Amino acid sequence: AQTVTQSQPEMSVQEAETVTLSCTYDTSESDYYLFWYKQPPSRQMILVIRQEAYKQQNATENRFSVNFQKAAKSFSLKISDSQLGDAAMYFCAYRSRVGSGTYKYIFGTGTRLKVLA
Amino acid sequence: GAGVSQSPSNKVTEKGKDVELRCDPISGHTALYWYRQSLGQGLEFLIYFQGNSAPDKSGLPSDRFSAERTGGSVSTLTIQRTQQEDSAVYLCASSLVGNNSPLHFGNGTRLTVT
Incomplete structure (x- = not known):
């Protein structure tokens, strides 16, 4: 069974600085997607970035980028130029195919990010 | 609707009562x-639906939990004889196939x- 581990329950970063959130996963599959979701106090989960396992190039979305190490089964999120609005709970998620066009998502326990002014 | 809608936003119930949580997907x-x-x-993970059918119910924690989906749209999660350990945020999410x-996600x- 697949598992997702986030070993940092809480992280802090100064505004405008860079922070990296860690995520590791365990799987025997070769075809899968990885995601980072952000959950602000409003509770709504927002997709931050995704990575396809067969792509070697790391995904980037503006200030957010990932370091995907497939062999090490590691998928960390880097937030550059941190802003106060980045403060939230961040979840790493693994997606595997369970049927034609349908998927199962497994989430880590989350990392709470605090941004200090 | 524009997004996934869940209701109610908050629910307080007494131990032993049944509750229904609603999800209206995109x-x-x-x-x-x-x-x-x-x-x-x-x-x-609790359960997922593909259309009206639920191929994977493996995450439902006990037989007090059930869910249905009608018309390929609205889904209801029902918890019977609620227990204090059922206290949590219940999130619903939807997606296209592909x-x-x-x-x-909805707001939960x-x-x-109690």
Whole structure:
């Protein structure tokens, strides 16, 4: 069974600085997607970035980028130029195919990010 | 609607009562997922629907939990004889079928069992 581990329950970063959130996963599959979701106090989960396992190039979305190490089964999120609005709970998620066009998502326990002014 | 809608936003119930949580997915989204988020925990998978059928119910924690989906749209998660350990945020998400379709989440229902 697949598992997702986030070993940092809480992280802090100064505004405008860079922070990296860690995520590791365990799987025997070769075809899968990885995601980072952000959950602000409003509770709504927002997709931050995704990575396809067969792509070697790391995904980037503006200030957010990932370091995907497939062999090490590691998928960390880097937030550059941190802003106060980045403060939230961040979840790493693994997606595997369970049927034609349908998927199962497994989430880590989350990392709470605090941004200090 | 524009997004996934969940109701109620908050629910307080007495131990032993039944509750129903509703999820209205984005129009056209055939895949629908229910997750439970307990304090300090990640998202625990409960069940997912493909259309009206539920191929995977493996995450339902006990037979007190059930879910249905009608018309390929609205889904209801029912918890019978609620217990205090059922207190959590229940999140619903939907997506289109296909490789490039991400999950879209609702704001969740916070259930408190007293």
